[in-house]
Amino acid sequence: MIESVPTGRGIQGYSYTSVTLKKIATVIPAKLQRQNYFFWKLLFEQIFSRYKLMGIINGSEPCPAQFLTDKEGNDLTDQINPAFEIWHDKDQAMLTWMRSTCSEHVLPFTAGLASSRELWLNLEKRFQVVGVSSEYRRNLAAAALATTDICDAHPDLLASGDLRLVPQVFQKYGKWQAFAGPVVTLKVFEDNTLVIELLSTKGEGRVLVVDGGGSMRRAVTGGMLARSAEIMGWAGIVINGCVRDVDEINECEIGLRALATCPVRPIKNDSGSGQKHVPVSIGGVLIQEGEWLYADGDGILVSSSELSI
Structure with a gap:
């Protein structure tokens, strides 16, 4: 782990x-x-x-x-x-x-x-920080809009670029197939100190998007971090990088996307190398702090604002 x-x-x-x-x-x-x-x-x-x-x-x-x-x-x-x-x-x-x-x-x-x-x-x-209930987590998952419905309802946003499709390069982990929420961004490389810091705070239904530089050499999230995210009320995690402890992650009431698995642990830096709340590029798609991310079995969409259908 x-x-x-x-x-x-x-x-x-x-x-x-x-x-x-x-x-x-x-x-x-x-x-x-x-x-x-x-x-x-x-x-x-x-x-x-x-x-x-x-x-x-x-x-x-x-x-x-x-x-x-x-x-x-x-x-x-x-x-x-x-x-x-x-x-x-x-x-x-x-x-x-x-x-x-x-x-x-x-x-x-x-x-x-x-x-x-x-x-x-x-x-x-x-x-001490009090975690959220299982009912709260189920409600988060149930509130996620289907990406197909979003695309059908908002072709104008797809055309304008206010609604973007993230490349289909991610593997699915966690109990929840679908998740959605406002984005919190993070840029790291093989060091998960800042990932730990953010996932130890209240998620409030948000989605953590981690640009891990696409590294396949080390995982930046594992079972314990997924458990922390679950308890703290994060809706989901998207990682441009690797994870490990997938059996544990798949037992967590959370949605997680990553490029692949890797058994090698990350490096640690007390100062937390990386950047929080900065624009990140995932597969050529620019994602900004505060935008909305919608994910399900059909793909991942990023919107400039919260959507309805």
Whole structure:
């Protein structure tokens, strides 16, 4: 996965004690900031679930008593409870993992927090963003106009160039065949830092159009980002580039178009190389921020404004 925990012999089946800070950095290479909190949270939830540590974070596995007790229930202060030591080691490892991924702007918020759950709840309180419901996502998909109906109803716009057909070079992914919404543009090349930033924010029914330079060498979106887009209410994603984790993407309630799949992960740059909200060219078709995109099984259309039929 681009954004998820490595599977197979790299991590799966090993104890949490095998996880080093270097390994955490490969799974979560972008430092935590306010704008990418939601995605950061999804990644750590996957890590904690993989190692059966979620109980410590969600409070269902509280800290055991520090000392063993005698038959009367009195603490034996000279005998440490082995269960406490195991729990404490896990908790402190989790705390270290999370702190190691915090940016310099977030680190001050971690001061004085002694447990992983304290840190988790503190960050959640400061940065939490509420996702949308499944009903909201279904309504987004249902509201998409058919591209054939649009073309039949607006031949004048096709002739004037206010309605443009995007070349039929894209593969279809995600649960939703049809999607539509106002466009948010992004220009990157083999670096998905800005993709993470945008898909961690509220989508409000918009469509992210990513000009990835047509690169077939690296994917710029994967299963975790599609999941983030789904939860945050994005209607769809169109990528002039590659994706990976297609089985996971196809389980997400979102529409996604990309040139192809590629198993190679993107590069990461903390400064986020690329440009947001700029005109992009996809297959020779110019697409501007704020225009409307309509996609279904018959193709992709871009309109200068929202259309009706």
